[in-house]
């Protein structure tokens with residue numbers, strides 16, 4: 001008498017414990033003594049013809065029972081785990097938890113499209129053969145193995161795929177990063193006449209939808225704030241050629257811009273300007289209206305992000321010139 005039905009596969013989640021009469025590794029019939037093989041750990045055959053075992057590792061397992069009054073029968077049990085949960089686009093970032101089962105990815109916001117996140121079982125089994133306990137949540141779930149995240153809106157979506165004790169969690173950050181350049185043109189285009197009027201000012205601002213992602217956290221003070229380069233002790237009206245101590249002001253510049261330029265940045269480009277802003281703040285050097293002024297630094301902040309505006313290599317680089325550029329472009 002067969003102890004099992006025909007040899008077949010049953011798909012069970014990783015770490016599943018086969019036990020009791022409803023389990024796949026259960027003997028029915030009149031045979032009293034059964035020899036078992038193929039179980040995981042623990043591997044216990046009882047006198048009552050019930051074989052209790054479980055597996056911690058995924059894969060196809062074969063359990064064989066040999067009764068005292070019939071042929072050996074085998075059953076294959078496929079133990080399934082969540083192998084991966086990965087998006088089709090995006091860049092992985094360190095989520096800082098040292099847990100390989102949790103991952104974070106960043107994707108730049110786009111006019112159209114979705115991020116498709118795919119769950120992959122190990123071993124490979126078709127969707128219809130996944131264990132009942134397999135679940136995929138988060139995003140716009142398409143089926144048991146795929147879900148989608150809208151790329152058109154900045155936000156964060158947490159996706160989790162679970163199969164018994166096996167689980168992966170993937171966060172998708174759709175981010176928006178921007179550089180703004182501002183200029184307030186001065187009344188004096190001729191530097192020597194600066195003393196007669198307002199020199200003007202140029203400054204920059206970084207906008208980012210997820211400042212919590214910025215590392216180190218000390219860089220976050222530069223997000224969503226105006227950043228400008230100034231003479232520390234006031235403008236040297238007496239001499240535009242003079243060098244005085246420089247200062248980076250984070251926050252209100254005390255100016256209203258005449259023109260604004262806005263550029264979309266990648267996360268890398270954003271980081272470059274954040275670091276540049278911090279370096280300049282820590283070592284501002286000396287300000288000179290003629291040789292090293294607010295507009296030089298605003299233009300350089302753009303160049304650090306790959307944003308080309310006016311040529312700042314000559315002297316002086318005037319707020320009025322950047323204003324005119326921003327006005328036209």
Ligand SMILES: [Ca+2]
Nearest residue numbers: 095099102103
């Ligand atoms: Ca992690």
